[in-house]
Amino acid sequence: MKTSKGEAVYYDANARGSCSLTFGHDAAVLSAPNAVYNQIQACGQCLEITGSEGTQVVMVADRCNDCPPDRLVINKPAFVKIAGTKAGKAEVTWKPVPCAVQGNLELRFKKTSSIHWTSIQVRNHRVPVKSVAFKKGDAWVEMTRSDDNYFTAAKGVGSQSVTLRITGADGQTVEETVAKWKDGETYKGTAQFK
Structure with missing residues (x-):
């Protein structure tokens, strides 16, 4: 699958998002810009995101209408694993991957x-x-x-x-x-x- 490059910032996810999926405040979720969201039929899609501190699989749970096409807005706990605690913004790469879900649909x-x-x-x-x-x-x-x-x-x-x-x-x-x-x-x- 194609690897994309851009930047990531963090936010505190609100346990719902535009995808109507429920998740905990520490969940590995993100808000995707329209360009990414529309390209990958995004809700529930997982992205493997790599930054300076590591790699994390994060699920698209929301849409960021105001974001530039190369910016991912990642829930803070996942962002910290990717880019550390000092950065508020970080260069990252990402690619779509299957989600590691348990059980059936x-x-x-x-x-x-x-x-x-x-x-x-x-x-x-x-x-x-x-x-x-x-x-x-x-x-x-x-x-x-x-x-x-x-x-x-x-x-x-x-x-x-x-x-x-x-x-x-x-x-x-x-x-x-x-x-x-x-x-x-x-x-x-x-x-x-x-």
Whole structure:
């Protein structure tokens, strides 16, 4: 994978971010500039970042709309491992890598989802999620990705039981079925990207 070069600064991550992923204040997460965010279908993508003090794998959890295209904004605990404690800004290199997640994919049904309007977020994935489709009869219906990292069926999936086809940025596909879903709940899947 291509290695990029730029600068990093740190921030105190607020446990949510625009990707709607939850994480602790000491998590290895970052806010990516639009140029990086859009290029790698960023939410949940991991980047291996190297600086003067070491290398750390950090997950994209937010978008930095005001950042220059070569600036990563890294949560402070991860930044310290990459660039030390004295620097407020550091030269770094980075490249996309698979995330070292444990277990299978997870499917989060957005609060207020119903059979008439359904919004699902794929979590705990090794590679970025490119698309999600649901099965309707013999056909697959593509869902629309929203800015908050959920995939939405504006007319709903039509049933409390749904089969999803999840496609990774590298072309891998995984099918998952949730027999009886409920809004606001997260379900553990049966598979993971390789």
